[in-house]
Amino acid sequence: xxxxxxxxxLAASLSMTIGEFIELQKLSTDELRARFxxxxxxxxxxxxxxxxxxxxxxxxxxxxxAQPPAQAPAPRPGPRTRP
Numbered sequence: 001x002x003x004x005x006x007x008x009x010l011a012a013s014l015s016m017t018i019g020e021f022i023e024l025q026k027l028s029t030d031e032l033r034a035r036f037x038x039x040x041x042x043x044x045x046x047x048x049x050x051x052x053x054x055x056x057x058x059x060x061x062x063x064x065x066a067q068p069p070a071q072a073p074a075p076r077p078g079p080r081t082r083p
Contacts, residue, residue, distance in 0.1 A: 012036070013061045021048050021058050038064050 016024070024046055027035065032044040042064035050058050 013059055015057050016060050017056055018058060021046075021060055024060070032062075036062055036064075041066055 024032075024035075029044060032038070032046065033040065033042060036044065038044055043066070045063045045065065047061045047063070048058040049061075
């Protein structure tokens with residue numbers, strides 16, 4: 001049996017204002033990694049939700065998924081020969 005680890009997902013949640021969330025969304029992937037001290041192999045994703053529309057604060061989730069390893073292109077088949 002061949003078992004391989006496909007990826008690792010890390011997640012965190014925090015509370016911030018709507019303005020802070022908008023500024024967070026403007027950050028590049030590298031800036032998000034730096035802001036949350038994420039490893040270079042992470043592909044961060046940011047989402048937000050609010051429990052009550054009357055509140056000015058959001059619950060923000062930061063998820064860090066492991067980037068899939070780069071795959072080499074499939075070898076091109078050579079000329080076929082008949083046996």
